[in-house]
Each structure stands twice: as C-alpha cells, then as structure tokens.
Amino acid sequence: MNTTISAGPAGLASPHLRDPAWVSRVFWTSVALVLLAPMLVLTEFKPWTLFEPATLKSTKRFLADFFPPKIDMEFLLLVARECWRTVAIATAGMALALLIAIPLTLLSTSALSISALPGRMHAIPLIIRQAVRWLLIMLRSVPELVWALVFVRVVGLGPTAGVLAIALTYGGMLGKVYGEILESDESHATNTLLRNGAGRLQAFFYGLLPQSSAELTSYTVYRWECAIRSSAVLGFVGAGGLGQQMDNSMKMFQGGEVATMLIVFMLLVGLADYASSRLRRALA
Amino acid sequence: MRISIAGLAARHHAAAAGAPAALKPLTITVAPGEQVAVIGPSGAGKTTLLHALACALRPVAGTLELNGIDPWKLSVARLQKLRGQLFLAPQTPPLPPRQRVITSVLAARLPRQSLAASLRSLVYPTHINEAEAALARFDLANKLWDRVDRLSGGERQRVGLARALVSSASLWLVDEPLSSLDPSRAAQAIESLTQSARECGATLITTLHQVDVATRFARVIGLRDGELHFDLPSREVTRERLTALYAQHEHELLAVAPVPDAPDNGAPDDKTPAAMYCR
Numbered sequence: 001m002n003t004t005i006s007a008g009p010a011g012l013a014s015p016h017l018r019d020p021a022w023v024s025r026v027f028w029t030s031v032a033l034v035l036l037a038p039m040l041v042l043t044e045f046k047p048w049t050l051f052e053p054a055t056l057k058s059t060k061r062f063l064a065d066f067f068p069p070k071i072d073m074e075f076l077l078l079v080a081r082e083c084w085r086t087v088a089i090a091t092a093g094m095a096l097a098l099l100i101a102i103p104l105t106l107l108s109t110s111a112l113s114i115s116a117l118p119g120r121m122h123a124i125p126l127i128i129r130q131a132v133r134w135l136l137i138m139l140r141s142v143p144e145l146v147w148a149l150v151f152v153r154v155v156g157l158g159p160t161a162g163v164l165a166i167a168l169t170y171g172g173m174l175g176k177v178y179g180e181i182l183e184s185d186e187s188h189a190t191n192t193l194l195r196n197g198a199g200r201l202q203a204f205f206y207g208l209l210p211q212s213s214a215e216l217t218s219y220t221v222y223r224w225e226c227a228i229r230s231s232a233v234l235g236f237v238g239a240g241g242l243g244q245q246m247d248n249s250m251k252m253f254q255g256g257e258v259a260t261m262l263i264v265f266m267l268l269v270g271l272a273d274y275a276s277s278r279l280r281r282a283l284a
Numbered sequence: 285m286r287i288s289i290a291g292l293a294a295r296h297h298a299a300a301a302g303a304p305a306a307l308k309p310l311t312i313t314v315a316p317g318e319q320v321a322v323i324g325p326s327g328a329g330k331t332t333l334l335h336a337l338a339c340a341l342r343p344v345a346g347t348l349e350l351n352g353i354d355p356w357k358l359s360v361a362r363l364q365k366l367r368g369q370l371f372l373a374p375q376t377p378p379l380p381p382r383q384r385v386i387t388s389v390l391a392a393r394l395p396r397q398s399l400a401a402s403l404r405s406l407v408y409p410t411h412i413n414e415a416e417a418a419l420a421r422f423d424l425a426n427k428l429w430d431r432v433d434r435l436s437g438g439e440r441q442r443v444g445l446a447r448a449l450v451s452s453a454s455l456w457l458v459d460e461p462l463s464s465l466d467p468s469r470a471a472q473a474i475e476s477l478t479q480s481a482r483e484c485g486a487t488l489i490t491t492l493h494q495v496d497v498a499t500r501f502a503r504v505i506g507l508r509d510g511e512l513h514f515d516l517p518s519r520e521v522t523r524e525r526l527t528a529l530y531a532q533h534e535h536e537l538l539a540v541a542p543v544p545d546a547p548d549n550g551a552p553d554d555k556t557p558a559a560m561y562c563r
Contacts, residue, residue: 114360114364115360117340118297118339118340118341118342119297119341119342120297122360188374188376188378189378189379189380191378192372192374192378193378193391193394194364194367195338195339195340195367195370195372196367196368196370196371196372196392196394196395196451196453197364197365197366197367197368197369197370197394197395198368198391198394198395199364199394199399201399202394202397202399202402203394205402205403205406206383206387206391206394206402206406207378207380207391210380210382210383210387211380211381211382213382214382
C-alpha cells in the first residue's frame with residue numbers, strides 16, 4: 001500500500017496504477033522545448049544585454065528625461081483635447097466597424113440557416129457564407145497600422161485616416177467573432193423559431209440576439225477599449241490624436257511631455273477598463 | 285391538418301450513417317382536429333416521429349403528406365411558409381433566459397407577421413391581450429412581464445405550451461409537455477392544451493411519458509424500438525398492452541411520479557459578469 005502511494009512518476013507500482021498520461025505529457029513538453037529553442041535564436045533573444053553598463057546608461061538618460069512630467073495649464077489643455085480626439089477616433093471607428101460587421105455577421109452565421117435545419121446546408125448558401133467569411137478574414141488580417149498608412153496617403157494626415165483604419169480592421173474582427181459567438185451559443189431557441197416558420201431576421205431578433213446579447217455587448221465594449229489603445233498607436237503614423245502628439249514630443253526629445261501624456265493615457269485606458277467592467281456587471 | 289405518412293423512416297441527421305433509423309417504416313393517418321398521444325419507452329422514436337412530422341427531419345424513406353402536399357417537394361421558401369402552419373414544442377422550453385415572458389410568447393406569432401411588425405413589437409409589445417389570455421390558460425397570467433430566467437422549470441415549460449395558443453398553426457406537435465410538472469399541474473396543463481387545440485381546430489399530437497394521462501386522449505399510438513406497437517382508441521389500451529409495450533422498461537411505466545415543480549429551480553444565480561471574449 002505504502003509503496004504504491006510513494007512511487008514516483010516513473011512508478012515502480014504495478015502497471016495499472018501508473019499514470020497513463022505521463023508519457024505523452026513528457027513527450028509534448030519536450031516537443032514544445034525543441035520548437036521554442038530555434039525561435040529564441042531567430043528573435044535574437046538576449047535579455048542580459050538589458051543589464052550591460054552601456055545599455056543601463058542610455059536607459060537612465062532616457063528615463064531621466066521623463067522627469068519631471070510637464071504640467072503647465074496650456075499643455076494639459078492640449079493633452080486633454082488630444083485625448084478626447086483619441087476617444088472620438090476610437091468611437092467613430094467602432095461605429096463604422098459595426099456598420100460593416102453586423103450585416104456581414106448576419107450573412108455569414110450558419111445559426112440562421114434555414115436550409116441547414118433538416119441536415120446539411122444547401123450549396124449556394126454555403127458558398128455565400130464562406131465568401132463573406134473570407135472577406136471578414138481579409139479585412140482583419142491587414143493590421144490597422146497598415147490601413148492607416150494607406151489612408152494617410154489617400155485622405156491626408158489627420159483623424160479621418162485613423163477612423164477608417166479602425167473601421168476596416170475592427171469591422172473584420174467584430175464580424176468574425178460575432179459569428180463565432182452566435183454559433184457557439186445555445187441554438188435551441190433560434191432553431192425552434194426557424195422550425196416553426198419564422199424568418200431568419202425574425203429568428204435573430206427573437207431568439208439569437210436575446211440569447212447572446214450579453215456576450216456580444218461585452219465583446220464590443222472590450223473591442224472599444226482596444227480601439228482606444230490602437231488609435232493612440234495610429235497617431236504615430238499621422239492619424240491624429242494623442243499618439244501624434246506623443247510622436248512629436250519624442251522627436252523633439254521632450255521627455256517631460258511624453259511622461260505627462262503617458263500618465264494621461266494610462267488613466268484613460270484605466271477609465272475605459274472600469275467603464276467596460278461596470279457595463280458587463282450590469283449585463284449579468 | 286390532415287397527416288398521412290406511408291412507410292416513413294427517419295433518423296437524426298447527426299446520427300452515424302450506418303446506424304439503424306430511430307424511426308422504422310411507419311404508416312399512419314391522422315384526421316384534421318384529431319388528438320393523438322404517442323407513448324412508448326425511452327428511445328422508442330417518439331421525438332423523431334414528431335420531428336419528422338414537423339419537417340425538422342428529412343425522412344430517409346417513405347412519404348409524408350400534410351394536407352395532401354409532400355413538404356419535401358417544395359422549395360426552401362415554400363417549405364418555410366408551410367412550417368408556419370406547424371407548431372413544434374420541444375421538451376426543453378426554447379426560451380432565451382434574458383427574454384421576457386411576453387416576448388417569448390409573442391415569438392409564436394412571427395410566422396404570420398412581417399419583419400417590420402415583429403421589430404415594432406420589440407419596441408412596445410403588440411397583442412398583449414393575446415399573450416395574456418394564452419398564459420392565463422396555464423395559470424401564468426401574473427408572469428407576463430417577468431424575465432424567463434426568473435421562472436421555475438415547470439413555469440418555463442408551461443410558457444412553452446402557451447406559445448401554441450398564440451401561433452396560428454393547424455398542427456401542434458408537443459414533445460413531453462409534462463416532464464417537469466407535478467401531477468395536479470400536469471392534469472391542468474393537458475386539459476388546457478387539449479381544450480385550446482379543440483377551440484383552434486388544430487390537430488394535436490403529443491408524446492407522453494405518463495401513461496395515465498395518455499389514456500385521456502381519444503387515440504393512443506404505442507411506439508417501441510422505432511416500430512408501431514399499437515394504434516388504438518384509448519379505451520382499448522389495456523393494462524396487458526401497456527405491459528407488453530414497456531416490457532423490460534417497467535420502471536418507466538410504474539415510476540410515473542414526475543419531477544416536482546421546483547419553485548426556485550430557475551432562480552437567477554449569483555451576479556457573475558458576462559464572459560469576456562478576448563480574441
């Protein structure tokens with residue numbers, strides 16, 4: 001009795017008391033390590049360079065620049081305005097993204113297929129749904145930074161480029177994930193409505209939407225939070241907002257200004273996070 | 285609605301290709317306005333029969349005719365229109381938890397409403413009287429404005445039945461309507477259901493586990509292992525016939541005590557925030 005309990009993983013115990021998962025666990029851990037090693041080489045992962053004297057010195061110089069943060073009234077007003085612009089870019093971008101995502105989701109989700117009710121979906125609806133899915137994948141696979149660079153060329157420097165970039169990438173992302181949420185959720189109510197003769201959109205509004213509204217809203221709010229962070233990054237390529245100011249200040253070695261903006265930005269993200277968690281709790 | 289099936293066999297579309305059909309070739313006719321109870325041990329093919337009649341399953345063999353029309357020869361759009369004539373009430377009430385009872389009941393009106401009218405009814409419910417009257421039949425009029433997830437299991441099941449009254453269907457296919465009701469509630473619910481079906485002139489086909497309730501229907505069909513065991517007027521359904529139908533499944537015949545109507549079965553759980561998807 002005692003020996004079976006104290007036997008190690010390799011086990012001296014009788015065969016049926018050995019953990020059958022042990023071998024495969026060791027195997028997959030080794031595979032993961034073997035695959036990871038070349039990646040570390042490829043990415044020149046050498047964390048110790050961070051602590052070499054030369055690096056430490058330049059880090060110190062850069063950080064020292066940040067202190068003290070610039071807090072005169074005029075500058076703070078400017079930061080507040082740019083902050084507001086960042087939020088506005090994110091929100092307008094999200095609104096446009098929803099305009100793209102909602103119709104494409106409704107087109108692509110198989111949860112609303114009538115022909116799939118008694119078994120397999122018919123060919124034509126299947127092709128249409130697949131095509132819409134590919135369109136969504138295409139939209140989201142181009143990073144918003146690339147879209148922003150494209151739109152800065154087309155519509156010039158400023159927030160419009162940022163709004164359009166967020167709209168396209170996030171439209172694709174929202175459309176894809178909305179589709180996944182709708183298909184992974186309990187389909188009993190929707191299916192029953194379709195089986196009893198309701199139309200697709202009727203079944204959506206009376207079955208699918210009430211079933212998944214909380215998840216859909218929570219994901220949308222989370223994406224809005226991401227859009228705020230992303231619109232700050234887009235500023236660096238000239239798409240307006242806080243990022244553009246930060247880029248300017250960095251180029252002019254105004255560490256104090258950068259520090260202020262970073263602090264304000266952290267507060268902004270914290271606020272968005274708080275708002276979204278409150279909203280999610282309200283939806284529970 | 286007149287139903288006639290000839291040699292109809294069906295299996296669930298997710299079943300393995302080689303698996304035997306849950307419903308073996310079956311031939312019956314049901315006249316308009318007739319009320320039929322389908323009984324039999326678990327796995328007898330009762331639900332499969334209902335799904336085949338509801339055009340929710342495509343038969344693997346044989347023919348189905350509803351009012352003389354073979355639904356599977358219709359286009360998808362025409363078939364969907366025909367489905368508006370059929371009302372299938374699954375055993376688990378198909379009610380989204382966040383929805384209000386009124387909306388859930390009015391959802392049965394969708395097939396005869398335009399999309400615009402359906403959306404308008406979401407803004408401010410139309411046909412409140414109709415929903416209230418249907419719920420009153422099942423003693424639920426006071427739950428009209430409650431959310432579905434505030435109801436107990438038994439109440440949800442009765443809301444699912446009240447839907448039938450609001451639909452304009454001429455064939456009601458009800459799967460195990462009493463599975464989570466206590467005996468007195470069950471008697472009342474089956475009474476309301478059969479009486480409403482008579483008033484609406486609808487044909488009613490109900491699968492049942494409670495044999496004593498089934499004998500209140502004029503006609504009883506016994507299924508076993510996907511095959512027709514008997515199809516008789518209820519007065520001819522004798523104890524011997526039932527014993528033969530439920531042979532080796534006697535516990536289902538004897539243990540008719542249904543799950544009691546748990547009062548707070550469906551009460552909302554703790555306020556956990558909605559899941560956040562980070563993709």
